Amino acid sequence: MNICITGALGHIGSKLIRNLSIDNLEKVYIVDNFLTQRYASLFDLPDGIDFTFYEIDVQSKIMKSIVEKSDVLVHLAAVTDAEKSFERADEVEKINRKALEHVADLCAEKGCSLLFPSSTSVYGTQEKVVDEDCSGRELKPQSPYADSKLFGERLLAELADKKGLKYVTLRIGTIFGYSIGMRFHTAVNKFVWQASTGRPITIWTTALHQKRPYCDLSDCVRSLNFFINKNCFDNQIYNIVTANFTVQHLVNVIKKYLPEINISFVDSPIMNQLSYEVSNKKSTELGLTYQGNLEAGIIDTMLKLRNVNTGIKMRTTT
Ligand SMILES: NC(=O)c1ccc[n+]([C@@H]2O[C@H](COP(=O)([O-])OP(=O)(O)OC[C@H]3O[C@@H](n4cnc5c(N)ncnc54)[C@H](O)[C@@H]3O)[C@@H](O)[C@H]2O)c1
Known part of the structure; x- marks a missing residue:
């Protein structure tokens, strides 16, 4: 299996690329544009894995050929600072919405399964313990970042209907724990x-x-390996919360x-x-x-x- 990981040098990605536990793994395409300057995430990558690094924006035309040769794409690239997203709304629009659309379209076209990390922040304020059955009307994202995640979830559901995209959405809690790109x-x-x-x-x-809700980084990485190994791209949403x-x-x-x-x-x-x-x-x-x-x-x-x-x-x- 070949996998592509976008935003692979960030907090989650830098741990994932050191802890890949995927059956029949052949090639790993790492995509990151150094938006957040995490150069150190490329230090000491593990031996025995066939990595290729692409220093490109996910909106680059080169993504087409990468998606073409990938079975699974883990789309970690995003603007991720929820608090600052109020003043970076244009960037959130460009990266978290438009770029996701570009990548998801390519996945649908090329038959590549997409793993989309959403966030538990789409729930916003809730009175009771919430689960994935919470209706769309009850979701109350409280920042441009959380809004963009909800937009992403809905976009993928639409692409599954219209273009046959295979995906899974993981609503991940706030991550804690060390990685070199943290x-x-x-x-x-x-x-x-x-x-x-x-x-x-x-x-x-x-x-x-x-x-x-919080998520230990190790649990998050375990969940990414788990969904890929299980080939669980059932177009559903799962909460990932420690x-x-x-x-x-x-x-x-x-x-x-x-x-x-x-x-x-x-x-x-x-x-x-x-x-x-x-x-x-x-x-x-x-x-x-x-x-x-x-x-x-x-x-x-x-x-x-x-x-x-x-x-x-x-x-x-x-
Ligand atoms: N960390 C958390 O608490 C948390 C919780 C829930 C969901 N998530 C989601 O998981 C994903 C990864 O989170 P993270 O904490 O590792 O984020 P991060 O900010 O640490 O890493 C994001 C990476 O994406 C890269 N990137 C950004 N825009 C890019 C572009 N246009 N092209 C190529 N690369 C680009 C950055 O350079 C960076 O290395 C994000 O989608 C985030 O929303 C994170």
Whole structure:
């Protein structure tokens, strides 16, 4: 099997390309335009896998020949900073909508199965634990980023009807955990970065007691391998969530190891997004196992930053 991974040098992709566990894997086409400058993600790629790197935009004409020779395309390329997406709406439109359309059209035309990482942020505010049966009317994305993910989900359903596209949509919770191409925009990673570099943890006003869905990076990568190996491109949506936590819980775990940290409350354009909890029942019933652990993920990232000298000591025992 040949697979193409777009946005492969990012937080998720850089871990995936080091942990591919795919039956009969022949060639891996890595596509990334260095929008986020993650050059280090190309360091020390594992031996024994036939990688080819394309430094191109996913909207490039070259994508046609890459999709033509791929059985599966994992489309990770996107603008991913939800908070900043308010001021980057044009870029979100171009990359998360237009470029997805381009790639999905090629997949439909060439018979390549598409794995689309959506986000649990399409649920927005919800009163009860939500699952994939939540109706379209009940979805309440709260940022241009989350809107673009919902747009993507609907676009793929349309292309499946009209052009026979085979795809699967994974609504992934907020990722935590280390990879060489990791980013620090999202809750857990951002808090660990702030705490480990001697800054106060910045929490959106009202967010402390809100519950949100999170996904351990290892669980995310396990799910990508799982859906590809199972050839599960059934045009359905699956939530990929390790667990739901309050922000207070995240802070408590970090404080166990960095007890001197302070908290500072800040405003955010997405702070009106209230609590929501997301079920992973559908993906577990399919056979996916979740082995992630918040505390282990936090410690792992903290240890990478342990020698950043801020004067704040990390506790090694609790
Ligand atoms: N990290 C999360 O918490 C999370 C949660 C849910 C869904 N997702 C989705 O998973 C995917 C990957 O997320 P991530 O955290 O690895 O993102 P990331 O921002 O770390 O990586 C995205 C990569 O895409 C590349 N890229 C962007 N635009 C491109 C273009 N036009 N052409 C080629 N490459 C381009 C960037 O250079 C970067 O390496 C995204 O679609 C994201 O929306 C992520």
